Amino acid sequence: MGLESLAEQAQILLRSRLCNPNFIFSIFSNSPDSNYSKLKYMISSSITEACNNSVLLLGPRGCGKVAVLELVLEDLLKEYPDMISVIKLNGLLHSDHNCALKEISRQLCLEHQLLFSKMASFDDNAQFMVSMLRECGLAHKTILFILDEFDLFAQGKQLLLYSLLDAMQSVTSQAVVVGISCRLDADQLLEKRVRSRFSHRKLLFLPPSREDLQRLLEHILLLPMNSSFPHEYVAAFNDKLLKIFADDKFKETVDTLSYCDSTVNHLLRFLFSAVSRMDLKSGLLSLENFKAALSTIQRQPKLEALKDCSILELYILVCMKRLEAKEQELRNFNSIMKEYKSIHDTFPSSDYYARNVCLRAFEHLLQRELISFEDNRGHGQSTEFRPVKLLISWPELYQGLKSYHSCPLILHKIMDREG
Amino acid sequence: MGKEQSPQVNRRTTRSSSSTTPNSKATGEVSKIISSTKSLTVNDLVLSDESVNLEELINYFPHRRMQILELIKLLGPLNSPMIPLFVYGGASTGKTSTVLEIFKHLSRPFIYSSCVTCYNPRILFESILNQLLLHRKNESNGYSSAKRCEKPSDFVNLLRDALSTLIDSLKGDVGKSNSKKSASHVNGRMIYLIIDNLEHVREWDKSSNMLPFLFNLYDILKIPEVGLIFISKTSLDTYHSDTGYVEPFPVYFPDYTEGDLRQILLKNQSNPKLYSSFLDAVLGPFCRITRRVDDVTAAISPLYKKYCEPLDDTGVIPNKDTKSELYRYINPYISQSLKETFHVPSQPTLEASASKDKTKRKGITKLGVRESLDKIDFHMSTCAKYLLISAFLASKNPATLDASLFDSTGGAGNQKRKRKSSGKSMEQKESKEQELLVKGPGTFPLERLLAIFQCITSVAEYSPDDEDPQIDGQGADGWDSGLMSDVLLQLSSLCSSNFITKGGSCPLEGAVRYRSAVSEDMALKVARSLKFPLSKYLYRT
Structure with missing residues (x-):
């Protein structure tokens, strides 16, 4: 009985680790040439030297840009209390400059115990920001602007970026702008007047190497020795895990995982699935858990959708494919029906249905997104006439038909001939 | 269409649907017992009148x-953080219903919003906030939301506040219930946000911003006590975004x-033996067309009535002979209904209002129902009918003809055309006809429509003198050129009712082009009601 609740506790611990990126990336914080150290040095030097600075953190999604920055901030706030105030913006929320300035003033007010007015105009907020920058500069306080999804701020007139960077040009101000983006060309998106005010420091975040991945796995999954868990349980749990890590089959699993996507986020999702599959009776993770997790995370949605199709829907798909192979310019429901009829004429079968039944199946296919309309323009036109395109490739369709358990032989024959 | 209405899932009740307040699509709460004046508590975020155990739950969904x-x-x-989930399937x-019942089983607090009822960002945001703030729209607050918020930035701030107060109160509750009696039946201090029908968000105005925002919401909030669950009909790869998003964890419902369908349909049947033999006969053919529960149930329920007709007592357990007898009896009906599956029966309504006309009409053209009803089941002015016919003709016929x-002799053109057709031109025409069928109705400028309109109305006016006996003067009664003045008005109302x-304007001419959206059957029906010889004017091979 005790074991089961222990296992549950362990599961909760592991799950909260997996959901907390700050914990995951803390592993990289002690090596000297990591992004963590570089970023920390850069920001802390501009705090101590009281200068303006700007930097871009670039890299694919799920490589820990935000998490590393948060770790750095956490440390800096401890090191230099009362010398930093942090303003966080997100391009998804504040790409509109009006909204962004409002949010900046709101956070500034919150930070400095000032009264924030919702009714303040854009101009008021802009002036407020500039004067706050000056005041903070006089008080030797650095304002850190964190712009997540930086590329979205570069849309439109880039008024926010301009006013922010322009305000930083004065000697009195003291601010650091950190842009975070998954677009590697984020700095190319900037206008000339903005780019000239931006220092071109960039930090590149890459997916972890194989060795790092191994370290990361141990960092995440091993239970801590000095915790509330009984020693024997922790020892048994960790022993089993290390044995699994050494297993060739496990290595293979991790390799196939990182083959398609080697970012940390992908790994975390995989581990999350494995951990939630943990057997509570034994209280230990097993190799089967990891294998099952791999199969749940590697989905082939088009093949799944194909398996869900009815026979009639398969007929329509094959007709579409044939039309595509014939390079017929216009493909819509009517031309598909013509093809369907010709197939039926050459290979008579019981699967010949009335037009409205086929139309319904056609609409089902649209819903499944195996086919889609070619354009969004012809809203007024009825479904039968709008041109459609196939969203599934030939090999996928071929494979899907092969694995469909009661697929009519005719369809196989047609597909073989087309191939 | 997508709503589950099959017998096994008709218990799908969200708090919203079981609520009494009419205007509370999203803000409704658990039970009707709570009167609208009583303030809501955290308990109302849990959907549990009676708890369901796991075995029941699994049996309930075959x-x-x-x-x-x-x-x-x-x-x-309990209390374990979770990465966002993405539940998808046809x-x-x-x-x-599965997700909601699971929450009923776990009795954990959750919030449910569907992107069908919340059809724009503002309504979605306010619905989520209303539920979190335990606010209910009622008369006393003028059916207004707790907070007004339109922008995602405001939403995140408000959501963060609401969530943290709620989570605090949940934590407090847990502490209390340990010491005192368990007053609350809320389990844990996680709050789950369920967002249903996510695929509709793609059609929203600012979907390019909205979707990544929703997918990234977990990372933006950074509150580990929040669980996000997205439910969608389409898989993750159909959600495109320029710079990607944090992918949620996929859970697939095939x-x-x-065989599954058979079990589902057999549930709650009074005479399972009889029904099973009925399914033996019926289910196979239907499954070749569709395996959707709602479609199949709708299609076979009238068949079952037919199936039971020869039996005196529906409680009878069929033996081999009766089975084969019944099979022979039902077989013709099956093939009949396979052809007619999914047709929308149109009820003749006398008080067909304009809006009803519209929806019905849309349904008809869309589903292409081929019913040979003699009458059209809505009212339309004579002028509009003629306009409709001329639009149809303009779309169908090539402009050169x-x-x-x-010409002045009306139907005489018909004979002329027939005379001309030689072997080669026949071929040409055939290919043209095919093209027309494939490409759909053609477009035409306004001038052409008006010209045809004038021609056919003048034919109708002078019809008594014409040699065509089919047209009598009645259709043209009270029909004079004075009515031409509001033709444009009629045209615009025809346009607005689809x-x-x-169409878009022609790049060469610059004028707006029109296109008729009615099927040939419908046009023929309209023509019949006017006693107008439409087929004479149709260009055919």
């Missing part, structure tokens, strides 16, 4: 054991197989 167990595993033990595979079709669609 062939969803795998999915249920996986979801429960992913939700994890229509009527029990996604929403369509039911024929107008002169020969509508009988005629306004």
Whole structure:
């Protein structure tokens, strides 16, 4: 009985680790040439030297840009209390400059115990920001602007970026702008007047190497020795895990995982699935858990959708494919029906249905997104006439038909001939 | 269409749907017992009148054991954080009902919003906030939301506040219930946000911003006590975004197989033996067309009535002979109904209002129902009918033939055309005809429509003198050129009700082009009601 609740506790611990990126990336914080150290040095030097600075953190999604920055901030706030105030913006929320300035003033007010007015105009907020920058500069306080999804701020007139960077040009101000983006060309998106005010420091975040991945796995999954868990349980749990890590089959699993996507986020999702599959009776993770997790995370949605199709829907798909192979310019429901009829004429079968039944199946296919309309323009036109395109490739369709358990032989024959 | 209405899932009740307040699509709360004046508590975020145990839950959804167990595993033990989940699968595979019932089973607090009822960002945001703030729209607050918020930035701030107060109160509750009696039946201090029908967000105005925002919401909030669950009919790869998004964890609900369908349909049947022999006969052919529960149930329920007709007593357990007898009896009906599946029966309504006309009309053209009803089941002015016919003609016929079709002698063009057709031109025409069928109705400028309109109305006016006996003067009664003045008005109302669609302007001419959106059957019906010989004017091979 005790074991089961222990296992549950362990599961909760592991799950909260997996959901907390700050914990995951803390592993990289002690090596000297990591992004963590570089970023920390850069920001802390501009705090101590009281200068303006700007930097871009670039890299694919799920490589820990935000998490590393948060770790750095956490440390800096401890090191230099009362010398930093942090303003966080997100391009998804504040790409509109009006909204962004409002949010900046709101956070500034919150930070400095000032009264924030919702009714303040854009101009008021802009002036407020500039004067706050000056005041903070006089008080030797650095304002850190964190712009997540930086590329979205570069849309439109880039008024926010301009006013922010322009305000930083004065000697009195003291601010650091950190842009975070998954677009590697984020700095190319900037206008000339903005780019000239931006220092071109960039930090590149890459997916972890194989060795790092191994370290990361141990960092995440091993239970801590000095915790509330009984020693024997922790020892048994960790022993089993290390044995699994050494297993060739496990290595293979991790390799196939990182083959398609080697970012940390992908790994975390995989581990999350494995951990939630943990057997509570034994209280230990097993190799089967990891294998099952791999199969749940590697989905082939088009093949799944194909398996869900009815026979009639398969007929329509094959007709579409044939039309595509014939390079017929216009493909819509009517031309598909013509093809369907010709197939039926050459290979008579019981699967010949009335037009409205086929139309319904056609609409089902649209819903499944195996086919889609070619354009969004012809809203007024009825479904039968709008041109459609196939969203599934030939090999996928071929494979899907092969694995469909009661697929009519005719369809196989047609597909073989087309191939 | 996508709503599950099959017998096994009709218990799908969200708090919203079981609520009494009419205007509370999203803000409704658990029970009707709570009067609208009573303030809501955290308990109302849990959907549990009676708790359901796991075995019941699994039995309740046939062939969803795998999915249920996986979801429960992913939700994890009490108070364990969770990465966002993405539940997907075809229509009527029990996604929403399964998820909701699981929460009933776990009795954890959750919030449910569907992107169908919340059809724009503002309504979605306010619905989520209303539920979190335990606010209910009622008369005293003028059916207004708790907070007004339109922008995602405001929403995140408000959401963060609301969530943290709620989580605090949940933590407090847990502490209290340990010391005192368990007053609350809320389990844990996680709050789950369920966003249903996510695929609709793609059609919203600012979907390019909205979707990544929703997918990234977990990372933006950074509150580990929040669980996000998205439910969608389409898989993750259909959600495109320029710079990607944080992918949620996928959970797949496959369509039911024929065997599964059989079990589902057999549930709650008074005479399972009889029904099973009925399904033996019927289910196979239907499954070749569709395996969607809602479609199949709708299609076979009238058949079952037919099936039972020869029996005196529906409680009888069929033996081999009766089975084969019944099979022979039902077989012709099956093939009949396979042809007619999914047709929308149109009820003749006398008080067909304009809006009803519209929806019905749309349904008819869309589903292409081929019913040979003699009458059209809505009212339309004579002028509009003529306009409709002329639009149809203008779309169907090539413009070059107008002169020969509508010359002063009316129908004479018909014979002329027939005379001309030689072997080669026949071939040409055939290919043209095919092209027309494939490309759909052609477009035409306003001038051509008006010209045809004038031609056919003048024919109708002078019809008594004409040699054509089919046309009598009645259709043209009180019909004079004075009515021409409001033709444009009629045209615009036809456009707005989607009988005629306004296309883009022609790049050469610059004028707006129109296109008729009615099927040939419908046009023939309208023509019949006017006693207008439409087929004479149709260009055919």
